Amino acid sequence: MKWKGNRLMLIQNKDNIIEHLTEEDKTHVKLVFAFNGIGKTQLSNSIVEKVQENGKNVIYYNAYTEDLFRWDNGIGGHSPELMLDDRADIIRYIFDELGLGKKVQETFENYVRKTIEYDNLSDEQTGQTNRFNFRIRGQQSTIKISKGEESVFIWSVFISLLEEIVTELGENDAEKTVTRFKDLKFIIIDDPVTSLDEQYIVKIANGLARLIKKVVSFKDSDENNKLKYPKIIITTHHPLFFNVFFNELGGGKYKKYLLEQNSDGLQLREITTDSPFAYHLEMLFEIKSACANDQIKKYHFGLLRQILEKIMTFTGYSRLSDLLAKFTIDDNDKAELNRLMNLYSHGKHSDLEIALNQKSEEDLLIRTLPEIIENLKFKVN
Helix, strand or coil, X not given: CCCCCCEEEEEECHHHHHHHHHCCCCCCEEEEEECCCCCHHHHHHHHXXXXXXXXXXXXXXXXXXXXXXXEECCCXXXXXXXXXXXXXXXXXXXXXXXXXXXXXXXXXXXXXXXXXXXXXXXXXXXXCEEEEEEEECXXXXXXXXXXXXXXXXXXXXXXXXXXXXXXXXXXCHHHXXXXXXXXXXXXXXXXXXXXXXXXXXXXXXXXXXXXXXXXXXXXXXXXXXXXXXXXXXXXXXXXXXXXXXXXXXXXXXXXXXXXXXXXXXXEEEEECCCCCCCHHHHHXXXXXXXXXXXXXXXXXXXXXXXXXXXXXXXXXXXCHHHHHCCCCCCHHHHHHHHHHHHHCCCCCXXXXXXXXXXXHHHHHHXXXXXXXXXXXXXXXX
């Protein structure tokens, strides 16, 4: 399925895309979808570099935000602690200067639906927050929370700051407590839902959309444009987040886009339909085009895995290998395809990993894709 009527605007090359996404216009929010490996994170970072003036006019969240946190697993007898990197001054600002610890706790509990408490602990010499420990409410011993819970905790820290900023948008500068971002011009968020379960994805998408609607309502009610409002750019690779977020926003001055790769680099297409994003067909079209044009990358195996996992959800298969067993593909090809889909679907910054290792991997995908499409009865132009 190749979308035709749904794509009216086509913007080519990275510089033009950045210019379009950051230009002054009447659009409140710009939401960009891209498959893993396209270059979404690199684009987001480039936007931040372009618009950042003094570090105080833009607030952004991406995969590197999580890199500001690391676990000390307690080897040697002490309790496991989530440590802050020395560069995490924005996190210390949230806890030490703004005092948002209670708000973070409430937000975190609302997401995980568990009574997990945390303490933000301070460096003995500087008095600044430098680590966190977690425990089940009512218990003394500390625990290491799951990777998903850790990601949700970090998002809770960020969204608590964003909520504080949004609350003060309708106030004059003299009345604001978040003085660090009083000149805020951009809110840039890149994939707040990486590696999260769908229950978290829906909650985060709904909560973020409701918060952004507050920004829009402030702006719309400011008839004389006396106050300053940030432009909002959000990028994601997750179709569920994309659909839930945009549906929650409803009507208004919002635009959504599809970021793609072509032979010359990146291109951006505007999506004008209000119907759900048929990402599985778009994924198959993307993979088929890559095979036809000798442009196969690592992320194409990840796309194929995402399609097959959705099929597993509806058909009841618990393992990818069990679903592959139903296809009329050589057994050796099935095993190798399963291995590559697993290998290239994981990695902390898979968005930055592009090239394949061997020509045989390209040949495998070219050889097996037609059989998969035929077996699944997909109609892909």
